[in-house]
Amino acid sequence: AQKVTQAQTEISVVEKEDVTLDCVYETRDTTYYLFWYKQPPSGELVFLIRRNSFDEQNEISGRYSWNFQKSTSSFNFTITASQVVDSAVYFCALTGAPNTGNQFYFGTGTSLTVIP
Amino acid sequence: GAGVSQSPSNKVTEKGKDVELRCDPISGHTALYWYRQRLGQGLEFLIYFQGNSAPDKSGLPSDRFSAERTGESVSTLTIQRTQQEDSAVYLCASSLYLVGYEQYFGPGTRLTVT
Numbered sequence: 001a002q003k004v005t006q007a008q009t010e011i012s013v014v015e016k017e018d019v020t021l022d023c024v025y026e027t028r029d030t031t032y033y034l035f036w037y038k039q040p041p042s043g044e045l046v047f048l049i050r051r052n053s054f055d056e057q058n059e060i061s062g063r064y065s066w067n068f069q070k071s072t073s074s075f076n077f078t079i080t081a082s083q084v085v086d087s088a089v090y091f092c093a094l095t096g097a098p099n100t101g102n103q104f105y106f107g108t109g110t111s112l113t114v115i116p
Numbered sequence: 117g118a119g120v121s122q123s124p125s126n127k128v129t130e131k132g133k134d135v136e137l138r139c140d141p142i143s144g145h146t147a148l149y150w151y152r153q154r155l156g157q158g159l160e161f162l163i164y165f166q167g168n169s170a171p172d173k174s175g176l177p178s179d180r181f182s183a184e185r186t187g188e189s190v191s192t193l194t195i196q197r198t199q200q201e202d203s204a205v206y207l208c209a210s211s212l213y214l215v216g217y218e219q220y221f222g223p224g225t226r227l228t229v230t
Contacts, residue, residue: 031215031216032216033215033216035218037221042223043205043223043224044221044222044223044224045207045209045221046221047218047219047220047221050216050217050218052216091158091159095215095216096215096216102147102164102166102172102211102213102215103161103164103172104149104161104219106158106159107158108157108158109158
């Protein structure tokens, strides 16, 4: 089965704190892709990052970093020195081949509130 | 370049009426997806189009829901005899037809059935 689990429903942090959003996935595919999307209060989902199953290197983009670990089937997202503008719902997603075809599987999202 | 656009942005309709929602994908994106997002919930897959292939309709919740796409361009999602439980934001996304390529989302249509 293909599944993405985001166990954290809501997180609140004070501005400048670091925060990690968890994502655990299940897949039968040997080749698969993981994504993070941000959905700010305005509502439009914004693509943040894509990783493929063959690249376990962690990635850093400014205050954002992603930790992909196949051993634990996790793809966690860390925001360093959080800001109010980071307040949003964050979704983790999975797709791959051949079992998932072109369908994307989204987690239920983590709502992050950064308190000034 | 232009992103995914959807219209209308908001739609209020009476129970029992039909509604039509429109999606214009990014030019060159052959894959197109429709999702439903109820208030405070995650994304629920509805339907997927790829080029001229038969669409994947496995997510449509009932036969009141249907969708069409003309070639690799505009798609319309039609909900017949709307019910109050159809109230949600309907999101459209497009993508290149490459396994693992990211989806780009439109702003959504907020549907309210009264």
